[in-house]
Amino acid sequence: MLTQPHSVAESPGKTVTISCTGSSGNIASNYVQWYQQRPGSGPTTVIYEDIRRASGVPDRFSGSIDSSSNSASLTISGLRTEDEADYYCQSYESSIWVFGGGTRLTVL
Amino acid sequence: QVQLQESGPGLVYPSQPLSLTCSVSGGSISSGGYHWNWIRQPAGKGLEWIGRIYGIGTINFNPSLRSRVTISMDPSKNQFSLTLTSVTAADTAVYYCARARVASETYWGHGILVTVSS
Numbered sequence: 001m002l003t004q005p006h007s008v009a010e011s012p013g014k015t016v017t018i019s020c021t022g023s024s025g026n027i028a029s030n031y032v033q034w035y036q037q038r039p040g041s042g043p044t045t046v047i048y049e050d051i052r053r054a055s056g057v058p059d060r061f062s063g064s065i066d067s068s069s070n071s072a073s074l075t076i077s078g079l080r081t082e083d084e085a086d087y088y089c090q091s092y093e094s095s096i097w098v099f100g101g102g103t104r105l106t107v108l
Numbered sequence: 109q110v111q112l113q114e115s116g117p118g119l120v121y122p123s124q125p126l127s128l129t130c131s132v133s134g135g136s137i138s139s140g141g142y143h144w145n146w147i148r149q150p151a152g153k154g155l156e157w158i159g160r161i162y163g164i165g166t167i168n169f170n171p172s173l174r175s176r177v178t179i180s181m182d183p184s185k186n187q188f189s190l191t192l193t194s195v196t197a198a199d200t201a202v203y204y205c206a207r208a209r210v211a212s213e214t215y216w217g218h219g220i221l222v223t224v225s226s
Contacts, residue, residue, distance in 0.1 A: 031210075033213075033214060035155075035214075035216075041218075042202075042204055042216050042217065042218050042219045043155065043204070043216050044216060045213040045214045045215070045216075048212070048213045048214065049210075049211060052213075054213040055213065088154065088155055090155075095168050096157065096168055096169070096170060096171070097145070097147075097157035097160075097170075098157070099154060099155045099156070099157065100154075101154045102154045102155070
């Protein structure tokens with residue numbers, strides 16, 4: 001099970017961090033992916049293998065892992081209105097995928 | 109770059125099977141190391157992983173759907189498929205197919221809306 005905040009909001013140009021907290025050590029021992037889903041569209045990969053940016057993703061997006069707290073984070077700096085979307089973390093538990101509940105990012 | 113496209117009926121009657129196909133272009137479904145996934149999303153809700161197929165036919169399922177799900181591959185058509193049996197209104201969702209691999213980003217299809225209704 002992965003837990004994300006339901007929503008976050010920040011102003012253009014600012015930095016926002018979205019957390020993803022796992023249970024039973026799953027994040028500490030498995031890779032985490034982050035997906036962006038804009039309104040009316042399907043998901044696209046933003047971060048894979050904890051920290052790697054997908055092709056075409058600007059370096060304003062970064063991923064990190066904190067093994068001590070079994071959590072992952074997605075940080076977006078220099079926020080733009082186009083970053084407004086739902087963001088989902090995804091990892092693994094015994095060979096199956098698990099998703100976080102998603103975080104709605106609003107760029108005010 | 110690989111592209112995935114879901115196809116199938118947009119309306120399924122309750123208790124009937126839901127069958128979808130994912131057509132893959134820009135890469136062979138038989139290429140080693142790739143996992144071919146199905147994910148769904150009810151309207152206004154989050155993503156739910158259904159299952160995947162890889163290798164020579166290894167399949168993993170979401171335990172909550174295991175008893176109703178079949179996933180198969182057709183290398184001759186470069187497609188993989190999903191069948192979900194005994195559907196109810198709770199199975200109404202956008203269904204996505206996706207390709208994943210270790211050390212590589214996941215590619216998603218655009219999704220197909222399937223409504224379960226009489």
